[in-house]
Amino acid sequence: MASEHTTGQHRVVIIGGGFGGLNVARSLRKVPVDITLIDRQNFHLFQPLLYQVATGSVGTGDIAAPLREILRRQRNARVLMDEVTDIDARHQRVVTESGSVPYDTLVVAAGVRNHYHGRDGWAKVAGGLKTIEDAVAIRNQILRVFEMAELETDADARRALMTFVVIGAGPTGVELAGALAELAHRTLVGEFRSIDPASARIVLVDAANRVLREFPESLSAKAKHALERLGVEVHLSQVVKDITTDGIDLETDAGRQHIPARSIVWAAGVAGASLGAAVERATGCQLDRLGRVMVQSDLTVPGHPEIFVVGDLAHVEYHGQALPCVAPPAIQGGRYIARLIRARLAGRTLQPFTYFDKGMLATIGRSAAVAEFRGFKFWGFLAWVVWLVIHIFYLIGFENRIVVLVQWANTYVARRRGSRVILDVTASRRWSDGSP
Amino acid sequence: MASEHTTGQHRVVIIGGGFGGLNVARSLRKVPVDITLIDRQNFHLFQPLLYQVATGSVGTGDIAAPLREILRRQRNARVLMDEVTDIDARHQRVVTESGSVPYDTLVVAAGVRNHYHGRDGWAKVAGGLKTIEDAVAIRNQILRVFEMAELETDADARRALMTFVVIGAGPTGVELAGALAELAHRTLVGEFRSIDPASARIVLVDAANRVLREFPESLSAKAKHALERLGVEVHLSQVVKDITTDGIDLETDAGRQHIPARSIVWAAGVAGASLGAAVERATGCQLDRLGRVMVQSDLTVPGHPEIFVVGDLAHVEYHGQALPCVAPPAIQGGRYIARLIRARLAGRTLQPFTYFDKGMLATIGRSAAVAEFRGFKFWGFLAWVVWLVIHIFYLIGFENRIVVLVQWANTYVARRRGSRVILDVTASRRWSDGSP
Numbered sequence: 001m002a003s004e005h006t007t008g009q010h011r012v013v014i015i016g017g018g019f020g021g022l023n024v025a026r027s028l029r030k031v032p033v034d035i036t037l038i039d040r041q042n043f044h045l046f047q048p049l050l051y052q053v054a055t056g057s058v059g060t061g062d063i064a065a066p067l068r069e070i071l072r073r074q075r076n077a078r079v080l081m082d083e084v085t086d087i088d089a090r091h092q093r094v095v096t097e098s099g100s101v102p103y104d105t106l107v108v109a110a111g112v113r114n115h116y117h118g119r120d121g122w123a124k125v126a127g128g129l130k131t132i133e134d135a136v137a138i139r140n141q142i143l144r145v146f147e148m149a150e151l152e153t154d155a156d157a158r159r160a161l162m163t164f165v166v167i168g169a170g171p172t173g174v175e176l177a178g179a180l181a182e183l184a185h186r187t188l189v190g191e192f193r194s195i196d197p198a199s200a201r202i203v204l205v206d207a208a209n210r211v212l213r214e215f216p217e218s219l220s221a222k223a224k225h226a227l228e229r230l231g232v233e234v235h236l237s238q239v240v241k242d243i244t245t246d247g248i249d250l251e252t253d254a255g256r257q258h259i260p261a262r263s264i265v266w267a268a269g270v271a272g273a274s275l276g277a278a279v280e281r282a283t284g285c286q287l288d289r290l291g292r293v294m295v296q297s298d299l300t301v302p303g304h305p306e307i308f309v310v311g312d313l314a315h316v317e318y319h320g321q322a323l324p325c326v327a328p329p330a331i332q333g334g335r336y337i338a339r340l341i342r343a344r345l346a347g348r349t350l351q352p353f354t355y356f357d358k359g360m361l362a363t364i365g366r367s368a369a370v371a372e373f374r375g376f377k378f379w380g381f382l383a384w385v386v387w388l389v390i391h392i393f394y395l396i397g398f399e400n401r402i403v404v405l406v407q408w409a410n411t412y413v414a415r416r417r418g419s420r421v422i423l424d425v426t427a428s429r430r431w432s433d434g435s436p
Numbered sequence: 437m438a439s440e441h442t443t444g445q446h447r448v449v450i451i452g453g454g455f456g457g458l459n460v461a462r463s464l465r466k467v468p469v470d471i472t473l474i475d476r477q478n479f480h481l482f483q484p485l486l487y488q489v490a491t492g493s494v495g496t497g498d499i500a501a502p503l504r505e506i507l508r509r510q511r512n513a514r515v516l517m518d519e520v521t522d523i524d525a526r527h528q529r530v531v532t533e534s535g536s537v538p539y540d541t542l543v544v545a546a547g548v549r550n551h552y553h554g555r556d557g558w559a560k561v562a563g564g565l566k567t568i569e570d571a572v573a574i575r576n577q578i579l580r581v582f583e584m585a586e587l588e589t590d591a592d593a594r595r596a597l598m599t600f601v602v603i604g605a606g607p608t609g610v611e612l613a614g615a616l617a618e619l620a621h622r623t624l625v626g627e628f629r630s631i632d633p634a635s636a637r638i639v640l641v642d643a644a645n646r647v648l649r650e651f652p653e654s655l656s657a658k659a660k661h662a663l664e665r666l667g668v669e670v671h672l673s674q675v676v677k678d679i680t681t682d683g684i685d686l687e688t689d690a691g692r693q694h695i696p697a698r699s700i701v702w703a704a705g706v707a708g709a710s711l712g713a714a715v716e717r718a719t720g721c722q723l724d725r726l727g728r729v730m731v732q733s734d735l736t737v738p739g740h741p742e743i744f745v746v747g748d749l750a751h752v753e754y755h756g757q758a759l760p761c762v763a764p765p766a767i768q769g770g771r772y773i774a775r776l777i778r779a780r781l782a783g784r785t786l787q788p789f790t791y792f793d794k795g796m797l798a799t800i801g802r803s804a805a806v807a808e809f810r811g812f813k814f815w816g817f818l819a820w821v822v823w824l825v826i827h828i829f830y831l832i833g834f835e836n837r838i839v840v841l842v843q844w845a846n847t848y849v850a851r852r853r854g855s856r857v858i859l860d861v862t863a864s865r866r867w868s869d870g871s872p
Contacts, residue, residue, distance in 0.1 A: 064856075
């Protein structure tokens with residue numbers, strides 16, 4: 001049972017230590033409130049670099065900063081590592097696995113999870129890339145199939161082991177496919193004696209007729225070209241019909257196509273975390289078709305000015321469209337909520353949340369990227385430098401960003417992949433089932 | 437089934453990519469032989485820093501170098517990630533999970549595993565620290581119990597969560613206990629609101645009457661003092677009678693003592709890997725009481741000049757004593773075997789293996805150590821600098837040692853613990869059970 005603060009101050013409970021939740025907490029650091037940040041993991045994850053863990057460029061610790069370390073000096077905040085199971089809006093408390101925590105203001109920032117559009121069975125054969133565990137699983141798989149291929153004498157089996165399919169050509173899929181191609185076609189070349197990693201197939205599939213469909217068409221074309229230069233096969237206007245342990249079935253204009261592949265990654269969709277449904281039950285609010293909470297223009301839930309939803313889990317209408325599931329809306333939303341809480345404590349209120357569109361950015365491999373900002377388009381090395389600068393100085397909002405980024409840039413510039421451990425996770429389970 | 441080389445050259449098969457096996461392979465780089473290095477993992481593990489992974493100082497990738505990367509340019513060597521299940525001395529081949537590999541010369545360097553002196557049930561409640569998976573399991577456990585303690589309101593339960601017992605006061609136990617004390621009593625202080633990590637108990641237990649009993653007595657005393665200054669409770673002359681999920685039972689001069697503890701690490705003994713028994717079956721050789729292979733003065737198995745055993749798995753008598761299970765005998769043994777193979781190919785032979793004793797070294801926390809070299813004793817900061825220099829310039833025998841050590845020193849000097857991820861290993865299992 002979680003112990004309660006007893007300072008008598010306004011209690012702000014934040015569920016989730018991602019960009020949204022953390023920015024609420026940090027922006028309240030000088031405000032006389034009692035903050036409780038609850039997360040089921042002990043770290044803030046820098047999700048934009050998750051694909052680099054999946055492809056062995058950086059280690060898990062390089063993109064995961066302990067929440068306690070980030071909030072160590074913020075005396076008005078405490079961190080609980082716990083799983084929120086329900087929200088009790090009537091009694092203003094959240095129910096967790098170990099007890100309950102009362103709130104005066106609640107911020108739900110629980111993010112999204114992988115979503116298979118009704119084909120949940122695919123989750124077993126095509127993992128997503130949303131969590132650090134996802135990334136470790138993908139890394140284990142990628143490195144392992146090359147090892148298995150080196151031992152395999154059957155040509156077909158070997159080809160299936162060396163075929164990687166990424167489903168979904170949004171930013172995650174594009175970045176993962178590019179990094180995978182660099183891993184196979186550059187880093188691993190020369191390390192095997194029976195196979196040639198350069199012959200590995202990296203297949204990127206999307207039902208749309210272009211990659212990065214949120215970007216301007218000209219940048220989609222440039223991104224596709226950059227991917228193909230890295231050796232990625234880009235399959236557009238193709239619909240996934242089935243995924244099995246043998247491979248993937250695609251429907252194309254020319255009929256069905258089967259691609260034998262042992263490694264398939266799902267980057268084709270996310271849905272709101274299950275806490276979205278808890279908010280719905282507690283408040284009667286609406287969810288969109290992806291299970292995200294429809295919030296009002298001040299990011300609160302209708303009829304509950306004390307409950308905010310922010311980040312990927314929030315469906316925020318802006319200029320007639322939902323804001324995308326990326327970091328900037330979460331960061332800006334989190335800061336807005338903190339300002340609004342502070343204003344309310346002073347008896348004031350605020351204008352509705354306004355979003356400052358910082359544009360879009362995606363990297364393709366080591367030194368190419370595409371970027372769009374208010375009609376200006378960048379691509380190639382220039383866009384990559386923009387991407388690097390933004391990641392160094394803007395996105396990473398925690399204290400040790402220099403150390404983290406120096407480590408990472410070091411690995412990156414040296415063309416090494418610093419973290420190529422195939423972790424036998426079953427052997428790490430001893431204490432991890434939570435029993436002792 | 438593993439494909440065979442067909443160059444007609446002398447085939448050297450090495451089982452195990454630790455210090456012993458890797459040094460055989462690397463020292464044969466200019467010799468016209470066909471080398472096959474078989475390991476069940478894809479990396480060389482720098483075991484001396486394993487305790488730093490367990491306590492979150494460095495990530496797994498920082499002390500694990502891919503075997504393929506190390507041997508990439510050595511064209512006479514190939515690496516197979518495979519599990520050796522048996523040795524067929526008559527047909528001169530090793531049997532693996534995926535097939536068999538013929539040899540002209542075999543080097544068995546399979547190392548040791550944790551050994552519970554007949555109390556195998558203890559393995560479930562007191563994990564050892566021999567593998568990278570062990571280290572991740574310990575790290576998960578240490579970080580998790582602090583999180584659980586922060587949520588726990590029962591004082592006794594909280595104390596058990598914040599009590600860590602390390603069994604065995606050899607170098608591994610001493611280094612782990614010291615690092616654990618620094619983690620709890622320094623790094624984590626100020627990060628919690630309900631508990632005080634500085635009050636965590638770190639208990640180091642040994643049946644002997646001093647720590648580091650292989651060291652001169654004066655250094656044992658200094659090490660004990662350094663541990664106590666870090667806040668480690670050193671329990672000597674105490675025998676472990678039982679270990680359960682509740683804690684540990686010790687037999688002391690004053691009778692039985694029960695220490696409630698949720699985290700217990702076993703550093704009290706190792707035994708030869710199961711391949712030692714395979715060598716015994718195949719050759720009729722003797723094993724010592726720890727299951728290590730008794731080798732002759734040229735590191736071969738009696739009656740089998742073509743089979744070498746090296747490293748921790750070898751029982752090498754030297755000046756009437758068995759060489760200890762540390763890196764230098766493995767490194768020197770590996771180099772000797774390579775020289776002997778080369779000599780034999782030239783129709784010559786070599787004098788028996790001689791060991792150059794480089795002394796002993798153990799660290800206690802961030803900037804203290806004890807060292808002994810040919811009767812000279814060092815301690816404190818000076819010994820720690822010696823330890824650092826040796827680890828930078830001598831022990832790490834792979835190409836990227838500078839990058840690895842700069843990363844590590846950076847983390848170390850900055851007093852950060854760069855890798856404090858609690859990895860939910862069950863969530864990383866998707867592909868890792870090997871099924872697809």
